[in-house]
Amino acid sequence: MTLDAGAAREVVAVPETRAGRAAYGAARHLAASAGVALLLVSAGAATPAATGTAGPQPPDRSGSPAPPALPQGQIPDLGRPTEAGDEVPAFDYDAYFPGVWTFEWRVPDSPLGPGGLITGSETFERGTDGRNYTAVIEAEGPDGPFTTDSTIIYLAGQRAFVRHDTDSRGFRMLRAGRIGGDLGGFYTIHYETAPFEANGEEVRLRMTTRLVSPVNYRVESRISVAGGPFTNFGNAWWRKRLPGVTAPE
Known part of the structure; x- marks a missing residue:
């Protein structure tokens, strides 16, 4: 053949x-x-060419939504090393705080309540005029759940904060402070309360809030009872509730 x-x-x-x-x-x-x-x-x-079948193909992600971008720092990129005469921009409250933040705070016994771990969330609402804001805390402490409703005034030109808190545990406090920053992008708020009464005792608090990143800040607190010396009242981390944000070490 x-x-x-x-x-x-x-x-x-x-x-x-x-x-x-x-x-x-x-x-x-x-x-x-x-x-x-x-x-x-x-x-x-x-x-695949010999058999007439297609080989394994990578998954098609062309239609998948991109992950949300994390907030950025507030110091502009000057395109050069910073110099002593460079001005630190005024803190932008609306770019930083609005949203939901979670926190953990271990406190000692005090007139504010028994010692132990406090966990919860704080929701900062966006303002309408660039100076008046509100926030709500929903938390669980050693003696059960509680809430705090806050009214906040931020005066960007004076770099000053005033905050009034109404706590469901039976006390109110007024605190005021100033905010400063550096060209490394770190801002710090120094608060002090007026004397207020809690469970029959006069209390004062001093708080330092360190805004260490766009998604984490640390609160360092000290307490004075009945006019006594200020002592440690615990340190706490707040972190913004966003995809990809984890608790600081």
Whole structure:
């Protein structure tokens, strides 16, 4: 039997064994005499082109939404090293605080309540005039759940804060302070309360709020009871509730 010059090209799957290779040699000899070209393909390892099937394809993520961008710092990129005469921008409250923040705070016994771990969230609302704001704390302490409703005034030109808190545990406090910053992007608020009464005792608090990143800040607190010296009232971390934001170490 003879074949014309356009004889078919055939694909033969051959097991990777000595017998398989011997069989292929015999088949090749016969095919050569008939004018048929054979392509050796190892059994179990045929390529997509040989089998007519598509290989594994990467998942199509073209339609997936991009992850939300994390907030950025407030110091502009000057395109050069900072200098002593560079001005630190006024703190932008609306770019930093609005949103939901979670926190953990371990406190000692005090007129404000028993010592232990306080956990919860604080929701800062966006203002409408660039100076008046509100916030609500919902928390769980050693003696149960409580809330705090806050009214906040921020005077950017004076770099000053005033905050009034109404706590469901039975006390109110007024605190005021100033905010400063540096060209490294760190801002710090120094608060002090007016004397207020809690469970029959006069209390004062001093708080330092360190805005260490766009998504984390640390509150360091000290307390004075009945006119006594200020002592440690615990340190707490607040972190913004955003995808990809984890608790600081």
